[in-house]
Amino acid sequence: MKVLAIESTCDETGAAVVESKGNQATVVSEALASSAKIHQEYGGVVPEVAAREQLKVIVPVLESVLKDSGLNPEDLDAIAVAAGPGLIGSLLVGVETAKSLALAWDKPLIPVNHLVAHVFANWIKGDANPKAPEFPALALIVSGGHTDLVFLETADNWQWLGGTRDDAAGECFDKCARILGLGYPGGPALEQAALTANPQHRLELPRPLKHEETLDLSFSGLKSAVSQLVKADPSLDANLLAKEVIEAVVDSLVVKTDLALKQYPAKSLVLAGGVAANQLLRDRLGLVAKHAGVSLFLPELKYCTDNPAMIGAAAILRPRPVTPLMVSAQPTWGVI
Ligand code: KG4
Ligand code: ZN
Numbered sequence: 184m185k186v187l188a189i190e191s192t193c194d195e196t197g198a199a200v201v202e203s204k205g206n207q208a209t210v211v212s213e214a215l216a217s218s219a220k221i222h223q224e225y226g227g228v229v230p231e232v233a234a235r236e237q238l239k240v241i242v243p244v245l246e247s248v249l250k251d252s253g254l255n256p257e258d259l260d261a262i263a264v265a266a267g268p269g270l271i272g273s274l275l276v277g278v279e280t281a282k283s284l285a286l287a288w289d290k291p292l293i294p295v296n297h298l299v300a301h302v303f304a305n306w307i308k309g310d311a312n313p314k315a316p317e318f319p320a321l322a323l324i325v326s327g328g329h330t331d332l333v334f335l336e337t338a339d340n341w342q343w344l345g346g347t348r349d350d351a352a353g354e355c356f357d358k359c360a361r362i363l364g365l366g367y368p369g370g371p372a373l374e375q376a377a378l379t380a381n382p383q384h385r386l387e388l389p390r391p392l393k394h395e396e397t398l399d400l401s402f403s404g405l406k407s408a409v410s411q412l413v414k415a416d417p418s419l420d421a422n423l424l425a426k427e428v429i430e431a432v433v434d435s436l437v438v439k440t441d442l443a444l445k446q447y448p449a450k451s452l453v454l455a456g457g458v459a460a461n462q463l464l465r466d467r468l469g470l471v472a473k474h475a476g477v478s479l480f481l482p483e484l485k486y487c488t489d490n491p492a493m494i495g496a497a498a499i500l501r502p503r504p505v506t507p508l509m510v511s512a513q514p515t516w517g518v519i
Contacts, residue, residue: 188498190297214491295498302453312481338501373429398439
C-alpha cells in the first residue's frame with residue numbers, strides 16, 4: 184500500500200509518500216516547509232500568518248514530493264491527511280487540498296488524528312527503529328498542545344489512561360523559555376541554554392501530583408514558579424532555570440510513565456510528539472524501560488516534531504478511509 188500524506192496542523196506544511204513494509208512503514212519521499220522562523224519574532228505561532236504561508240507552499244511541496252517519489256497518481260492507493268487537532272486555518276489548507284486530490288484522482292481519503300500519527304512515528308522503519316513495537320504498548324505523547332499516557336492493546340484499540348490537567352509539557356517549555364527570554368520554540372532553546380548551566384548549582388522547582396496515585400500531570404504551576412522567581416530576582420541565572428525546568432518536566436513525565444507501566448503491563452514503551460526530541464527525557468525513559476523490562480521505542484529526531492511521514496504511517500497501519508466530502512477539520516480524540 185502506498186499513500187500520499189499531508190500534514191498542515193500548525194506552522195509546518197509537509198507531504199510524504201509512504202509505503203507499507205511488513206508491519207512497519209517506509210518513507211519513499213518527503214518534503215517539509217516551515218514558517219517557524221517568521222513566528223520566532225513573535226515568541227509563538229501566529230495562526231493567520233501560518234495559514235497564509237501554507238497557502239503559498241502547499242502546491243510546491245506536493246509537486247516536489249511526487250517528483251522525488253518517481254510515482255504517478257495512479258500508483259497511489261490513498262490520500263491521507265492530518266484532520267486535527269490543530270489550528271483551523273492551517274488544517275483547512277491541508278484537508279481541503281487532500282479532499283480535492285482524492286476527488287480528482289478518485290482515491291480513498293484517510294483522515295488521521297495528528298496525535299495518533301505522532302505515536303505511529305515509531306512504526307517508521309529506519310536505523311532508529313529497525314523493528315516495529317510489539318503490542319500491548321504504552322505510549323507517552325508529549326507535544327506542544329498535548330500530554331497523554333495511552334495504552335495500546337492493538338493498533339486499533341487504545342485506552343487513554345491520564346494526561347495533563349492544564350498545560351502540555353511542550354507548552355510549559357515554550358512559556359518558560361519565553362519568560363526567560365530564550366526564544367521559540369522553547370524546548371530546544373531551553374535544552375541549549377541548560378548546556379551552559381553550572382552543574383554545581385541547584386534550584387528545586389515544583390512537581391505537582393508527583394506523589395499521588397493518579398496518572399494525571401500538571402505543568403501550569405511550573406510556569407508560575409519560574410515567573411515568580413524571575414520577578415523576585417531578575418539576576419537569577421536563566422541557564423540554571425532552563426536546566427531545572429527540563430529536570431522538573433522530565434521528572435514528572437518519567438514518574439507517571441513508570442507508574443503506568445506498573446498498572447498496565449506492556450511489552451513496549453513508545454515515546455511520541457515534539458518533546459520526544461528532548462535528550463534527558465529519552466535517556467531517563469531508557470532507564471525506566473530497562474527497569475520495567477520493556478523495549479523502548481524512540482522516533483528518529485526528525486519524526487518527533489510535526490512531519491508528514493507519521494501521517495502516512497498512521498494511515499497505513501490503521502487505515503480508516505472515508506469518502507472525501509465527509510471529512511471536516513475535526514479535532515481530537517473522537518477520531519481515535
Ligand atoms: O509535536 P510538535 O512538533 O507540535 C505539536 O503537535 O504541538 O511539538 C512541538 C513542541 C514544542 O512545544 C517544542 O518546544 C517542543 O515540542 N520541542 C521540544 C524539543 N523540540 C521540540 N521540547 C523539548 N526538547 C526538545 N528538544
Ligand atoms: Zn505535533
